Amino acid sequence: MKTRIDSVDDVMLSFARQGYICDQRTALAVYLAAQLHKPVLVEGPPGVGKTELAKAAAAFLEAPLIRLQCYEGLDESRALYEWKYGKQLLYTQLLRDKLSGTLADTDSLEESMRRLGDLGEAFYSDTFLEPRPLLRALRADEPVVLLIDEIDKADQEFEAFLLELLSDFQISIPELGTVRARHQPLVFLTSNDQRELSDALKRRCLHLYIPYPDAPLERRILAERVPELDEQLRDQLVDFIQHLREQDMKKLPAVSETLDWARALVLLHADSLEPELVEQTLTLVLKNEQDAELARELLPHWFRARRAR
């Protein structure tokens, strides 16, 4: 992993080179997180590139990315570690003969207990430990970027469980004791604001809010990701998307939708936005029928206004 980050501009440049265009605020967050060893809580509407940010940061720092996807009911055995029960059972079966051999020459109960006790340790050792993402991140040989995706989907208990990890980069496992991070990972948490996160969690993180991009930023993103798209068409497209975002819709189009649409237009060899074309491809941008209907109503107005300009 890259250990030195010179400046915020350094981050921004590297991100741009990977095709992740961001504003200064986002680059600043990554810079501060790496320098202060603080997790970043990334919030924002879906599809603005929260997960992408973690990927870009991993590429920038030349560190592997470990991802933990959260969902309701996620618990420690899925997130942290689990014992390989099957292997343990198999081993006890296979070792049964060996076991009776070991115990054959003991004459007292205490002696057998002691020998079994020694053995017991072996069953709760690394051989039978199945590390899950969090433990993998802590025990990695090199610093990693850890992405805890959609933390708002996990239960409140899990959030509380994360606190130790986020503030001290360590986690307590009853059978093994406290596992401290060999190298402090750079942690990103993302949230779609499905429920309010606890103050304790927020306190431990830097807070970054990524809004929908404004027109210039979105144009830059499009130019970078879909360079084949004609420049004039790009302006039109961004203009239209920005217009849609001002409407009262169930699900507003995000950057990912803009990109999808742009790619589709390239495939269709379109060179300007025509009402007919928009109508046919609208479902790429708006995933809700009511929204699409509203957009169809808006279309003529928008075209008229645009022509007038």
Add this chain to the structure above:
Amino acid sequence: MARRRLHEFVRALRGAGVRISPAEAEEAMRAAALVGYGDKNRFRETLALTLVKSEEERPDFDRCFETFFRFEDQQPGEQGPAEDAAEPATPTPPDAEGLSPQAAELAAQSDTQLEQSLAQAAAEIDFTAMQVITQQGLFARRLLMNMGMGAVDDEILRLDASQRPGDGERAEALRDWRGRVRERAMAHVRRQYDLHGRAHGRALREHSMQAAPFRELREFQQVQVLVRRMARRLARSHQRRQKKARRGELDARRTLADSLRYNAVPVHLHWRQRRRTRAKVLVVCDVSSSVRDAARFLLQFLYAMTDVLPRVRSFAFAARFDEVTEDFERYPPDVAVGRILDRVSGSGTDYGTMFKELEEACRGDIDQNTTLIILGDARNNDLPAGERHLADIARRARQVFWLNPEPPSRWNSGDAIMARYLPYCRAARRCGSLNDLSRFTDELLRGLN
């Protein structure tokens, strides 16, 4: 120096309602030191990243930041903030000739220099000690003294006393100049009061708002914000409880019975799961003029917690009775109340008829999961009480609560007939202030989850 300024800024932010822990403040210092103070935008974003923990607080932060770091804005040689119309006019420096060196130095300062000495003098004063609005004069005076204006005062006195011709006019000019500088200082102190003193005042005001009778609440401007915040806080604490109650404990009986199949090895564990009842809440509000304010706050409270109370149906009645669920779901509380009043207002509340209509309107919706909340003063205008209908509803519903905005001593005075309805209510509470309301909602949620 920078540390102290930042600490003051953190205090100002806390005053604006942003919650910041000492550890976060410390973090912000480290971050700021790392990024530097040169680029104002970057500096602001750095502080925002470390201090602001939700997007809702961002506007407060931006406002605070702009007010707080105003002086730092002005680079030497640059003109003062010309766009600010409230700024007192630039004092024209008076004739410095023949003054004492200290006073002469001050009087000779250009506008920008003056602004800077003001800023320097201000930095030495701890404005966070300012708590009430009347302290502003004192602090302005202290600020001027720090600037060395004492020397100017002495000069004015000396010129006044002097017999030389022309000294009288010069004293006048100097006094004029001093007045304008003082205005500047006052403007600065006012800004500082906005940042620091307000916080103290606001805490005090919120405290009194929570205890004030609903009727008087209309005079407070910030009440909407406060209500929303109280409701959110309550909802958050109950969200936790709700999740916790969902976890089951081991059902020993079923686990043991099941284990018999496997030679008494408990292969399958069974958990006792608390059945989550889907609580339904029906609210009926009297919106005649005497109770209207309480009704507005109760509904606002309940609808601010849709994530813990997903199913609320509300009804309003005065002259007529109507369902108002949709109004509150679709419009902000103020608009909703207006719409509702248009529909149902009038004089002569009739509780008996209301209960009858309520029973008809939600016959299918009243079962053992239903909680009915009635808000009203039970002033029935000497009409038939109709408690038979309430009895019917109470029998089928899980519980009935009655909220009365009046003190218990008046529940049965005049045409009020609380006593006729009380036997069918699980509890009747007085609900005359936000505190009462918050306490009741807390109790309600505790019982429901």
